[in-house]
Amino acid sequence: MSTLLLVVGLVFLLSAILFVVGLHQMRTPSSARRGNLLSAAGMAVAIAGTTVYAVVASGGHAWGWIALALGIVLGGGFGAVRARTVKMTDIPQLVSLFNAVGGGAAAAIAFTGFLNETTSGRVRLDSSIPIVLDVIIGAVSLAGSLVAMGKLQGVIPGRPLQFPGSRLVNTVVAVVFVAAGVLTIVLPHSPVLLLVVLIAALLFGILMVLPIGGADAPVVVSLLNALTGLAVAMAGFVIDNQAMIIAGALVGSAGTILTLQMAAAMNRSVRAIILGGFGTGDAAAPTAGPGAGAENVRQVTVDDVGIQLAYAQHVMIVPGYGLASAQAQHEVAELAKLLTDHGIDVKYAIHPVAGRMPGHMNVLLAEVNVPYSQLLQLDEANAAFETCDVALVIGANDVTNPAARRPGNPVSGMPILNVDHAKSIVVIKRSMSPGYAGIANELFTDPKTGMLFADAKAALTGIITAVKEYVAA
Amino acid sequence: MSTLLLVVGLVFLLSAILFVVGLHQMRTPSSARRGNLLSAAGMAVAIAGTTVYAVVASGGHAWGWIALALGIVLGGGFGAVRARTVKMTDIPQLVSLFNAVGGGAAAAIAFTGFLNETTSGRVRLDSSIPIVLDVIIGAVSLAGSLVAMGKLQGVIPGRPLQFPGSRLVNTVVAVVFVAAGVLTIVLPHSPVLLLVVLIAALLFGILMVLPIGGADAPVVVSLLNALTGLAVAMAGFVIDNQAMIIAGALVGSAGTILTLQMAAAMNRSVRAIILGGFGTGDAAAPTAGPGAGAENVRQVTVDDVGIQLAYAQHVMIVPGYGLASAQAQHEVAELAKLLTDHGIDVKYAIHPVAGRMPGHMNVLLAEVNVPYSQLLQLDEANAAFETCDVALVIGANDVTNPAARRPGNPVSGMPILNVDHAKSIVVIKRSMSPGYAGIANELFTDPKTGMLFADAKAALTGIITAVKEYVAA
Amino acid sequence: MTATLFSNLAIFVLSLLVGFEVLSKIPSTLHTPMMSGANAIHGVVVAGAIATAATVDTPLGYVLTFVAAAFASANVLGGYVVTDRMLTMFRKPRPTTSVPAGKDVES
Amino acid sequence: MTATLFSNLAIFVLSLLVGFEVLSKIPSTLHTPMMSGANAIHGVVVAGAIATAATVDTPLGYVLTFVAAAFASANVLGGYVVTDRMLTMFRKPRPTTSVPAGKDVES
Ligand SMILES: NC(=O)c1ccc[n+]([C@@H]2O[C@H](COP(=O)([O-])OP(=O)(O)OC[C@H]3O[C@@H](n4cnc5c(N)ncnc54)[C@H](OP(=O)(O)O)[C@@H]3O)[C@@H](O)[C@H]2O)c1
Ligand SMILES: NC(=O)c1ccc[n+]([C@@H]2O[C@H](COP(=O)([O-])OP(=O)(O)OC[C@H]3O[C@@H](n4cnc5c(N)ncnc54)[C@H](OP(=O)(O)O)[C@@H]3O)[C@@H](O)[C@H]2O)c1
DSSP, X not given: OHHHHHHHHHHHHHHHHHHHHHHHHTTSHHHHHHHHHHHHHHHHHHHHHHHHHIIIXXXXXXXXXXXXXXXXXXXXXXXXXXXHHSOGGGHHHHHHHHHHHHHHHHHHHHHHHHHHOOOSSBOOHHHHHHHHHHHHHHHHHHHHHHHHHHHHHTSSOSSOOOOXXXXXXXXXXXXXXXXXXXXXXXXXXXXXXXXXXXHHHHHHHHHHHTTSOGGGHHHHHHHHHHHHHHHHHHHHHHTTOHHXXXXXXXXXXXXXXXXXXXXXXXXXXXXHHHHSOSOSSOOOXXXXXXXXXXXXXXXXXXXXXXXXXXXXXXXXXXXXXXXXXXXXXXXXXXXXXXXXXXXXXEEEEOOTTOSSSTTHHHHHHHHTTOOGGGEEOHXXXXXXXXXXXXXXXXXXXXXXXXXXXXXXXXXXXXXOOOGGGSSEEEEEESSSOOOTTOOOOGGGGOTTEEEEESOHHHHHHHHHHHHHHHHHO | OHHHHHHHHHHHHHHHHHHHHHHHHXXXXXXXXXXXXXXXHHHHHHHHHHHHHXXXXXXXXXXXXXXXXXXXXHHHHHHHXXXXXXXXXXHHHHHHHHHHHHHHHHHHHHHHHHHHOOOSSBOOXXXXXXXXXXXXXXXXXXXXXXXXXXXXXXXXXXXXXXXXXXXXXXXXXXXXXXXXXXXXXXXXXXXXXXXXXXXXXXXXXXXXXXXXXXXXHHHHHHHHHHHHHHHHHHXXXXXXXXXXXXXXXXXXXXXXXXXHHHHHHTTOOHHHHHHHHTTSOOOOOOOOSSSXXXXXXXXXXXXXXXXXXXXXXXXXXXXXXXXXXXXXXXXXXXHHHHHHHTTOEEXXXXXXTOSSSTTHHHHHHHHTTOOGGGEEEHHHHHHHHTTOSEEEEESOOGGGOGGGGSSSSTTTTOOOOOGGGSSEEEEXXXXXXXXXXXXXXXXXXXXXXXXXXXXXXHHHHHHHHHHHHHHHO | OHHHHHHHHHHHHHHHHHXXXXXXXXXXXXXHHXXXXXXXXXXXXXXXXXXXXXXXXSHHHHHHHHHHHHHHHIIIXXXXXXXXXXXXXXXXXXXXXXXXXXXXXXX | OHHHHHHHHHHHHHHHHHHHHHTOSOOGGGHHHHHHHHHHHGGGHHHHHHHHHTTOOSHHHHHXXXXXXXXXXXXXXXXXXXXXXXXXXXXXXXXXXXXXXXXXXXX
């Protein structure tokens, strides 16, 4: 038996190696996919090892296995199907959901472990402590992720939801689960107390995420992701499963690092995010139609744009959320190719938080095989704008808003693309209505700027036709 | 007692954290020293933990402690004094010596452990296997490092030392220690067999390093360093000391990575070095750079260049046609300003025919308001190269080609910039392809030269980011 | 007991250290796939569900096992599939383009 | 027994992983100090010498203990000192010194 234990242990170490090598390879785009598959292989190994051990060592009751099978079929089926069918732009929500259930599972396991305790006296510390931690972290992660998902999906309003005295309520809830947790550990075996911990923790998770702005939701999801990792590691302590301890701890720390990097990319501090959301002042109601605020706006036609591009030397394309929602990535690629074929230097200026998820634009453009060499990250792009003849802004707004250079508004301090440094600017959007941050963009009223009010897809198709005429001539 | 075990274990984990954080901080010059001190703190903790446990748990005989104290005083004293007094240029030899004794200590511990075995029968596998491995690896590392030291010091001739049939002898020796090792494990307890293993392994270590050229010695030392780490980890298994297992394994893997990077930086492959040592004929190093003639080119990354610049005193920028065609004059100016702001002396070396029109470079740089005082004409520039730490060649080629000093080629007799007189050289261009004159440039294959294959604009942007990182700290 | 406890603690701490080191300097392009990939890894909680299944013998236990199993499987299966889907977007850049620059700048 | 063995193996493997990850992309300037720093770390073998000292009870044992202790201490003490010495070279040159030098050269 103890040799079986050793063998299973070695199997777990193998899975650990696969996880780490996998994560390592995921750091570079070219090997990222292989990395993910390696990590999946590690997962398979870990599951196999656990199963063998569980069957041989403990056996268990038929009903337990039936419940397990049922759960795996239903849960796994749901997960796989949603993962295949989800819209690219809805992926953050889905990841958030998967994270939520992961935390829930960890909490459920700890709870079961506590119920399985036969003693009527005090539960041994080396199982009671991880159980309580697991329930708390798992529950917070479950509830928090669901709220974050709601915000990303738009079911729950993205703006920070505060109510008078929320701080106080938070504190009370926190005190409750800490106290109940301590009692669960020191008092004789009592599932009711643990239930209190669970409920308080769930509440806390909700209250923690509600006041956070939707723009910060991705960062929060990443943070909760790390938390779930820790919860899983705790569960590993509860049932003495090393694969869970290793993988959980890996995600716990790696996820934390990732969260810090994401926050940095959006120029937010994790602390600031947790202590209170994006754009603390509430967003101005989006104004509809070109009319509003359009007095000193210079409108242009597809032909104007076509001729401008045809005779430019350096063109910078600035994609934003609008390009994604218009699904116009193919048109963009086509236009870029058309221009390049005629010796015009075309580059894309990629803002780290353009769109609705980090790397959204890269994903979108990679989909249509835009070579990496044409994608300029923030710093390169801002250097390039200095010598850029035409900056073509397609459905981007906040990431180009010069207001970010001034304090006291929702985008203050966010590093932006210096589109306003280009010799001339064309902005394609349907109206003057604001972007995610809900504020006006003075770039649109810049004398150098021509506004092309249209859906991105339609506009680009028109521009392509126009350019063809002029370059042909 | 078992709680003492737990406490000591936790202390070892603390030391592990200190080692890792220390190594992590050593990756950046600004924090490297602090990192080394952290790792030293980890060492202190590990030693303290071990001592307490050894005293409380086992006690031991007075003579043992006396021998220990004597050893520590003499060995420690020697090490500390040599470390303080050694000439900077002799440091590699000293590191090699310290590595040798480390391996020796590990072997001695394993041997003692084996002698302590009371059984007259077969020694338990989980101690005999690590003992044998420890003795082998430790001995190879001890002998090999001493030879490498001799080569570095010049006591042993640096050229590869081969003798007829050396290949055969190596194989025989290897067979001997493997066979003796296996027997030590499977046969009843026999120190004599282990002694055979030890001697054979020592011989093997000598024979392994003798045929390796002195130029490759540093890489070999780094490799043996990693080996010693593994030997120490094995010793940790033998005496069940987790601090040794952790630290040893850390050095084992980190040292391996480091070795690979060192070899790459010298544009050699570790395999080629070792096998070359084993007389399979020195394999030509793998091709590093894109394009023709890249065989013995040393490639560098923007980080390497960034760090080089950040810690230089006198930097000469050598602009050429490539700078113009990349339109990277803004980036150059920005970089120069960044460096000057941090007290680094930056000058531009202007070749009269750099670029594609007379005074092309002056025009280009005037455009971005580079003060004239920083532009050195041919003769001033050539004077300045003599004291220049880093010459940064950006898209210049023919005007730096030493071939011009020889007759019989397209650039013969053209007055050139003596870039090759600078202490170190970095060349930014996209490939190995020649310049206007269409001939190869031996400057690019100069050992002092690091090639950064990239578009000038992109490369400079990257370098600026890197420099900021290093000067910020 | 202390032996197992120490063993598990050591494994926990060292895994934390690996995690801290393995994700340094990731191009922002990869943030979302990375998050998703890490998310899939903590789907290992399904192992916990399996182990639990072998220990329960009460209706409540069965229900909890079912919940744990369903949640965990959704996490692990969905997590890996969606990550893979995202990563299919990243194809190897052609060597002809000035990728070295890109690489250097990103890393 | 298998418990301890597994525990130690797990610690060994995970530490290897940490080591592989912790040293990625080191500027070549730091290669030598890095090697020296790692070299100092395996000076932890002195812990082995200490543990051994408590176990020996024969003349040969004492001699080996002495050898192990002397070697190990040289490694650990010398290793850290020499590394520290090397790293003191990474102080930034004060501008006051560098600029005049530059002037001398050009004039
Ligand atoms: N990337 C992330 O991780 C992330 C996550 C959450 C939030 N955010 C936030 O999202 C914002 C991203 O900035 P962004 O500039 O990319 O987008 P944005 O500021 O949200 O602006 C998008 C613009 O696209 C236009 N648009 C929408 N549909 C369009 C269509 N079919 N055709 C043409 N135009 C269309 C909209 O104007 P019209 O309605 O007038 O067309 C809107 O002004 C930032 O504030 C960022 O902080 C980012
Ligand atoms: N100044 C004049 O009046 C004049 C007039 C006519 C001819 N010339 C001749 O032109 C030459 C000038 O010498 P030079 O060294 O300045 O230039 P060069 O020898 O012509 O070399 C320029 C180098 O820049 C690199 N390069 C090109 N585009 C680049 C980019 N975007 N980024 C980075 N590197 C780039 C090219 O290598 P990669 O392709 O590998 O990047 C090329 O090797 C002399 O032979 C001179 O006789 C001068």
